[in-house]
Amino acid sequence: DAGVIQSPRHEVTEMGQEVTLRCKPISGHDYLFWYRQTMMRGLELLIYFNNNVPIDDSGMPEDRFSAKMPNASFSTLKIQPSEPRDSAVYFCASSSIADTQYFGPGTRLTVL
């Protein structure tokens, strides 16, 4: 099993640009989670999906952030427009009915 796959692994962009982060969950998992990790706030949940439907987006910081899951094997997290305070490591995780979450390697985002 390849595990959770995220791309890109590193992203450097300028303030105001659109950023799209991508995630492929583990095959057969029906939950997908997006987290953000910063030194100041630690690891925090942004949004999660069940069977491709968003269940809880209460952690999404503001309207500049959006997430989609068009099918069971792909999800995106988009930031438009990006700001320097969005710089962080973004993790995707997936889980099955067993409820244990498995994390991807993360995308390190730097907004200049």
Place this chain on the structure above:
Amino acid sequence: DAKTTQPTSMDCAEGRAANLPCNHSTISGNEYVYWYRQIHSQGPQYIIHGLKNNETNEMASLIITEDRKSSTLILPHATLRDTAVYYCIVRRPRKGGATNKLIFGTGTLLAVQP
């Protein structure tokens, strides 16, 4: 979900057992204790979880006190690769289609020394 308290950091000699404590005095009867770890520059990794019985897997053992107010994660023979931040998380079981969030605290930085 109940809050947890962990030491900020711990040291352990390579080859020795690492015992990482966690206090969760406000845990409810149906809440599980989960342990994850995060090695530098990697995503969090699931280690083990339990409800009230002690659990063991290929990575670690989890000892939960009888009153369930605290637990200890045991790495029986720590190696340098076990250096990481270890998170103890208390979590309710899922209800219907809604899973329950993993709320990560600050964890314990375990430094395995050669």
